[in-house]
Amino acid sequence: MSKSFKFFFVLLLLLSLSFQAMAYRVQFADEAAMKPLRWKNGKIPIALSTSLIKQNFSIRNESDTVNAIRRSLLTWEKVTNVEFEVSWTDLQSLSPSGNSGDGVSLITIAPTSENLVLFGNETGDVSARTRVFFNRKGFINEADIVLNPYQQFSTDGAIGTFDLEATITHELGHLLGLEHSSVISSTMYAQQRKNGTLNLSGFSLRTLAEDDIAGIRSLYGAKNAEKDCCGQLHGKLIQTDGKPAKNMQVWAEEAETGRVMGEVLTVADGSFLFEGLVEGIYRIYTQETSDKVIFGAAEELGEIKVKKGKTLNITKKLKDTPNGFGLLYAGFNGQLSELAVPLNDGKSYTVYIGGKNLDTKSVHIDFNSPFFSITPGTITTHDFGSQVSVVSFEVNVKSQTPPGEYSFIVIL
Numbered sequence: 001m002s003k004s005f006k007f008f009f010v011l012l013l014l015l016s017l018s019f020q021a022m023a024y025r026v027q028f029a030d031e032a033a034m035k036p037l038r039w040k041n042g043k044i045p046i047a048l049s050t051s052l053i054k055q056n057f058s059i060r061n062e063s064d065t066v067n068a069i070r071r072s073l074l075t076w077e078k079v080t081n082v083e084f085e086v087s088w089t090d091l092q093s094l095s096p097s098g099n100s101g102d103g104v105s106l107i108t109i110a111p112t113s114e115n116l117v118l119f120g121n122e123t124g125d126v127s128a129r130t131r132v133f134f135n136r137k138g139f140i141n142e143a144d145i146v147l148n149p150y151q152q153f154s155t156d157g158a159i160g161t162f163d164l165e166a167t168i169t170h171e172l173g174h175l176l177g178l179e180h181s182s183v184i185s186s187t188m189y190a191q192q193r194k195n196g197t198l199n200l201s202g203f204s205l206r207t208l209a210e211d212d213i214a215g216i217r218s219l220y221g222a223k224n225a226e227k228d229c230c231g232q233l234h235g236k237l238i239q240t241d242g243k244p245a246k247n248m249q250v251w252a253e254e255a256e257t258g259r260v261m262g263e264v265l266t267v268a269d270g271s272f273l274f275e276g277l278v279e280g281i282y283r284i285y286t287q288e289t290s291d292k293v294i295f296g297a298a299e300e301l302g303e304i305k306v307k308k309g310k311t312l313n314i315t316k317k318l319k320d321t322p323n324g325f326g327l328l329y330a331g332f333n334g335q336l337s338e339l340a341v342p343l344n345d346g347k348s349y350t351v352y353i354g355g356k357n358l359d360t361k362s363v364h365i366d367f368n369s370p371f372f373s374i375t376p377g378t379i380t381t382h383d384f385g386s387q388v389s390v391v392s393f394e395v396n397v398k399s400q401t402p403p404g405e406y407s408f409i410v411i412l
């Protein structure tokens with residue numbers, strides 16, 4: 001392969017396979033419902049407001065508040081790859097609505113005016129609300145949970161109160177990116193019953209239904225049953241000038257299927273860590289993340305054999321990335337967007353890519369996954385004005401393609 005070839009990768013998202021009939025829904029970053037909201041990193045800091053343990057009218061005396069909250073966090077941690085890092089804070093109010101919050105994901109019950117206004121116009125019994133903040137790539141960076149200070153909560157099933165653990169478990173589902181489900185028995189069902197309604201306790205939402213589990217695993221994957229099931233991959237990226245390469249996106253693709261099995265960002269010293277990789281062969285890639293270019297120049301870091309219980313280390317000096325190139329958009333049906341392209345299996349799609357200084361005559365597109373192919377002769381140039389060069393091509397997705405994220409390669 002000639003040295004002048006440069007690689008660009010774009011992620012494709014395979015969604016909603018037809019044989020899955022689940023009723024869970026996820027939250028989306030965009031109106032077109034193309035990019036599901038999720039936390040980029042499974043480690044999620046949660047700050048518990050001291051209002052939860054101060055004497056207050058909203059939580060019945062002698063409630064086991066702290067343990068109820070811990071159990072609800074554990075309920076999600078047990079089934080999917082998220083881990084909550086809990087701290088306490090004197091903060092009382094959720095962040096005002098807007099593009100971004102204060103960066104603190106708060107659980108609070110304080111009757112401040114900012115919190116009360118969330119429930120001001122409610123006539124029915126609403127137990128809590130969650131406000132989610134996310135960036136334009138669809139990654140959640142904050143979510144604040146407010147328990148309704150007008151209501152009363154308990155942990156012992158006291159009639160007429162909401163069960164605290166059930167409420168927080170439901171709201172944590174929103175915090176993680178889930179919407180309401182239409183399955184009545186699910187934790188993510190919209191209506192929560194108070195203790196004593198129909199002579200039943202409100203405990204059932206403490207436990208996740210299969211539908212909730214399927215929903216959360218669609219965002220974060222299944223929890224590895226045993227701790228030693230998997231291997232780790234630790235690495236460090238260095239720029240050509242010897243400085244650490246921070247904020248690089250690194251992802252691992254299963255070599256056989258091309259499916260993206262993990263995505264992380266490098267930290268300040270250029271290092272990254274994948275945990276929970278099942279035994280197998282992976283191809284590791286990295287690409288720059290910046291506000292200017294959605295899909296930066298990418299580089300393959302190598303093919304790596306991950307073994308159970310072992311930690312592999314790789315250190316890599318990155319090549320200089322070409323100046324002035326960059327993919328800005330990918331989309332389909334003639335629409336360009338800044339988000340991943342959602343596809344279904346067994347279908348064909350015309351996918352568009354647009355970018356700066358993209359030489360549409362010499363562009364070559366390829367897949368790492370055997371489940372995807374390009375219809376020969378379908379690469380077409382489009383006129384979208386002089387600011388951006390746009391090409392389209394037809395992608396065929398094999399039936400029975402495992403759901404997940406896949407990348408495609410644009411070679412210039």
Ligand SMILES: [Zn+2]
Nearest residue numbers: 170174180190
């Ligand atoms: Zn809800």
